[in-house]
Amino acid sequence: MNINLEEDDHSLEEVVITGYASSSGYRKASRSKPKRKKESYNLTVDSKQEGITTTRFVIKKKYTIKSNTDITTLEIDNFDMDATYSYYVAPELNENVFLTAKLGNWEQFDLLEGEANIYFEGSYAGKTNIDPHATTDSLMISLGTDPNIIVKRKPLKKFKRKSFYGNNRVVDLGYSIQLKNSKQNSIHLILEDRIPISQNKEIKVDNIKTNDANYDAKTGIMKWKLTIQPKTQLEKQFSYELKYPKNKRVNL
Incomplete structure (x- = not known):
């Protein structure tokens, strides 16, 4: 077929x-x-x-x-x-933008x-x-990737700092996601990223700022449903604070 x-x-x-x-x-x-x-x-x-x-x-x-x-x-x-038609991207895993087609009433x-x-x-x-x-x-x-839509995920320097509070180490992290539509028509795009979820009581994630994202606190998934006009770009940011014992090592 x-x-x-x-x-x-x-x-x-x-x-x-x-x-x-x-x-x-x-x-x-x-x-x-x-x-x-x-x-x-x-x-x-x-x-x-x-x-x-x-x-x-x-x-x-x-x-x-x-x-x-x-x-x-x-x-x-x-x-x-x-x-x-819609586009999907999860830049933490892959910065490529995938195009999908959703077909309705296909049974007939x-x-x-x-x-x-x-x-x-x-x-x-x-x-x-x-x-x-x-x-x-x-x-x-799935229609594969579209190179005409560019996505870049970068850390925010003003949030990337470490400090000590008693016996704990405090790490502030923030990220910027930049999206650019190089096509001649507007697109609908679903953007997903995540906030870490701690499975250890000694490790805490606080001061979460997801801005205008739809945030699920149980999974840590942030979702944006965006419409990007032709030849335009936009930016989304999020940040959080991580606290953990200074004698522990955490992969960030």
């Missing part, structure tokens, strides 16, 4: 998906008995007939399949699906289970796995 995605400069709301099957897969499908009458389907498929456990496609176009070791693919379906298209090729803006973007038996109401497809 090949999935072709094309970006719209005004709004990214449509995914074009083209399905393929091998010649052997078509012969296997053609042996299933139809349950419904023949009906007009599209320019590629003459009809689509569903059985109890199988789906039968009648291909309009005739193909010549040579007797050799090459793989012959036949287009058996071609349809459009609405999609919501009878997608085949297996590996799929992804094409975005006319270029090969990689592979993904489609699981039509999933119970989720949407299908997520």
Whole structure:
């Protein structure tokens, strides 16, 4: 199965998906008995007939399949699906920005289970796995990284200092995350980072400042849902204070 995605400069709301099957897969499908009458389907498929456990496609176009070791693919379906595009980055782990497409109402298209090729803006973007038996109401497809969105995570010098308070060492830490959108259109991006969570009573994390992030105190995860305009950049900051016994060593 090949999935072709094309970006719209005004709004990214449509995914074009083209399905393929091998010649052997078509012969296997053609042996299933139809349950419904023949009906007009599209320019590629003459009809689509569903059985109890199988789906039968009648291909309009005739193909010549040579007797050799090459793989012959036949287009058996071609349809459009609405999609919501979003970007994701967790710069503490990886400063690359990943693009994803969220497809809704995908169950009606009878997608085949297996590996799929992804094409975005006319270029090969990689592979993904489609699981039509999933119970989720949407299908997520990863489109790889986008080099046009730049993210840098740097420590803030004014917070990076150490001091002593009694028998404890106090470390103030702060970080700046800079994001730049070099694209011609605005983007929606989910940014995640984290505040350390102590599992030791002698080690405490205090004076947490997450600014406008959505912060989960149980997991330490901070999340920003951002809209970045074309050719603009913005910055997010956070800081915290770490206290621990001076005879202990903590990896920061």
